[in-house]
Amino acid sequence: MAYQAGGQRFVPRPVPESCEAQAYLRDYGTLLEAVPFPSVILDHRWDVVLANAAFASLFRAVGPHATAMPDDNFLRFVLFHPDASTVLGEHESSWCLPMLAHFAAAVERNGHDHGLQAIRREIAQDPIMEAAYRQGLPHWIRAVGERAVVQDGAVRPLLHPDPRWGATECRVVEETPRTLQEMGYTRLTLVLREVRRDRPRDRGVRRTASHLRVVPTTED
Numbered sequence: 001m002a003y004q005a006g007g008q009r010f011v012p013r014p015v016p017e018s019c020e021a022q023a024y025l026r027d028y029g030t031l032l033e034a035v036p037f038p039s040v041i042l043d044h045r046w047d048v049v050l051a052n053a054a055f056a057s058l059f060r061a062v063g064p065h066a067t068a069m070p071d072d073n074f075l076r077f078v079l080f081h082p083d084a085s086t087v088l089g090e091h092e093s094s095w096c097l098p099m100l101a102h103f104a105a106a107v108e109r110n111g112h113d114h115g116l117q118a119i120r121r122e123i124a125q126d127p128i129m130e131a132a133y134r135q136g137l138p139h140w141i142r143a144v145g146e147r148a149v150v151q152d153g154a155v156r157p158l159l160h161p162d163p164r165w166g167a168t169e170c171r172v173v174e175e176t177p178r179t180l181q182e183m184g185y186t187r188l189t190l191v192l193r194e195v196r197r198d199r200p201r202d203r204g205v206r207r208t209a210s211h212l213r214v215v216p217t218t219e220d
Contacts, residue, residue, distance in 0.1 A: 016183055024179055025050065032187075037170075039189040041180065044106065045115035046075035049185055058190070059087055061161045067122075075099055075119065079129065089157025089167065100137050101148045151188070158190070169193045 016022055029050050032039050038055040040048055048071050059070040062083040068076040078084055078091075078099045085091035107116055123129050141148045152174035159167055170190035180187060 021183060028180070035189060037189055037191050039187065040074065041185050041187050042074060043186075044110065044184050045073065045113065045119070047073050047115070055190075057162065058158070058160060062087065075103060076122075079119075080122065087159055087161070089159050089169075094156045097132075097137065097140050098148060098151065098154065100133055101141055102151065104133070104137060105149055155193070158192070160192070165192055168195050 016025070028041070032041070032050055032052045035052055036054060038052070038058045040051040040055050043049055051071060056071065059077075062070065062077075062081060065077075065081050065083075067073070068079070068081040070077040070081070078088065078095050084095070088095040103116075103119065106113075107120060110116060123133050147154075151172050154172045155169055156172060157167070158165075158170050170192050173189045173191055174186060175189065176185065176187045
């Protein structure tokens with residue numbers, strides 16, 4: 001993450017080779033930290049390059065995991081961390097399936113990437129996740145249309161550990177300047193939104209990845 005406990009900044013990872021690119025990321029980390037909402041820079045494998053303190057705060061209550069911490073790889077966190085649904089509301093429909101759709105598109109573009117292959121193997125090792133990926137996901141994409149693979153502008157529920165926010169929503173804003181794009185990075189910001197507190201919200205908690213239900217595959 002951009003910051004350790006006590007406010008010490010991590011070195012961005014993976015670190016670009018050129019000094020100019022490294023300096024740009026250091027300065028961009030300062031800019032990122034000025035943003036009051038959770039904001040993160042990801043590479044094409046969803047490895048976290050930089051994240052601000054608001055991002056760390058959003059996920060501060062999740063337990064440890066060997067490969068799926070939110071400050072390590074955000075896709076793995078969404079798909080495999082047993083605590084993901086304690087933060088990501090309507091976890092399966094609003095987070096898992098859209099992320100699987102993005103992952104499927106990335107595999108189609110960069111199928112030989114070793115990092116993506118490793119995630120694909122991990123999906124295959126979970127029978128329910130594999131069934132959702134191979135059978136349920138295509139049906140879901142057909143049902144919801146092109147917006148399935150567009151994350152910019154999506155409004156998704158969150159369960160923020162800060163009681164000032166609690167059960168809320170965020171708008172996902174993808175805002176990536178050209179320099180970051182040339183490095184192969186993407187910036188996402190979760191713009192927290194005020195919601196009416198009398199509005200019902202499903203606070204179901206996922207404890208294992210196998211909760212994922214396969215989207216019905218019946219053809220229309």
